[in-house]
Amino acid sequence: MTGAPRPHHRIGLVVPSSNVTVETEMPALLARHTEATFSFHSTRMQMHTVSPEELRAMNAQRERCIDEIGDAGVDAVLYACLVALMAQGHPGGTGEHVGTEAAVAAQLAERGQAPVVTSSAGALVHALRATGARRAALVMPYLRPVAELVVAYLEAEGIRVVDWRALEVADNAEVGCIPGDRVRDTARSLDLSGADALVLSACVQMPSLPLVQAVEDELGLPVLTAATAGAFTLLDGLGLRVDLPGAGRLLTRDALVGA
Template sequence: METEIPAILRAREALFPERFTFHSSRMRMKKVTKEELEKMDADSDRCAIELSDAAVDVLGYACLVAIMSMGKGYHRVSEKRLHQCTIDNGHMAPVVTSAGALVDGLHAVGAKRVSILTPYMKPLTQLVIDYIENEGIEVVDSISLEIPDNLDVGRQDPLAPVEITKKLNTNVDVIVASACVQMPSLPSVQLIEDRVGLPVLSSSVATTYMMLKKLGLDTRVDGFGSLLSGKF
């Protein structure tokens, strides 16, 4: 979240007049386990209030699996509650969760069947699969890198998904190069899309797309896949 989304927005500044500032507040989490994710999510209200102190125009909740591990459709509950926090704090702002953004981004490009890459342990990947399928999208294939430490997830080579996704079933509508905002993949998105000839998304690309939609701005940012082509 703190590297890839600003990178996309910086790239957008070469095309359009809008300029962006980036602010962050952290929920604590070290090991990517269901128990720690639940504790992390419980801290999200505090973060929303802290960020709305800065009168930001849109908030992004970065952890996809934290939302998806809380139950099917939970992104709607979270977004509504955190939005209310900003209202109560006197600086109303829309809230985008990476979980909701990935689902909405997949729907935007017309995905019915997808293959996904995650850094998670397999039980957490299954929660992600169940969550996406509950939203009407079939997950045909998945790869779990099974990296338990959150810092290790963030240290992965951002070009690694180019090779790893070669193992995924491509008889689908869309490939998700990283179903985790923490796992870097931004330089891989367009390279994979150019190779397979299918739309390729990542959680950070989808989150940026939905942030731009909430802001009422043009969603075109060249070089980051079909979702940011400006067509959707």
């Protein structure tokens, strides 16, 4: 006798054209869910170099991409470029992720659709708050001036950045090839004495998923990435149980509550 089929959810991903990691890590994470299944439907915004100019040009492609995602009738949308929004700061005193997520939701509402909408930027803020973290340390692939914009963004959201490292990689394709050993060694170099959480990869393009659990076990504090924060926020928004083993305590929230 077989059980009832698990509910299926379509996830729309809006990604930079040079990004290959989020379409690998997000399916790998959500495949661990035992109560639902997922498919992934992507649209791409052209971007090669992580610079303020290219990020603004990439964001200008949003409406076309959302129209394409709308054709797939998705249940949730992830605007999957953290720095593209954080680099824009807080126009009018509100984080760029808030305005972008609202604009995406409004555009889809015109088509009679109401999917869950989040962004990598908003998801990281949401996930850090969900862990109770007020002080975080960060590892980022960006050039230092861009990394400083990410630090300023998080601090404007009430999350103090106690230490951070920028790996100074401008080419987004190269970001997707950063070795895990380099990411782990960089995390080890941080001063974590005042941190409530470590963001091992503040970028959905820098690979980090295989490292999350091992680094969390080694360093003894919650370890998040842009990908795990995105998975957490998608599950939260869809009203699904947050229990994805092997990717840090953030993604075993409901398992821990039920223990």
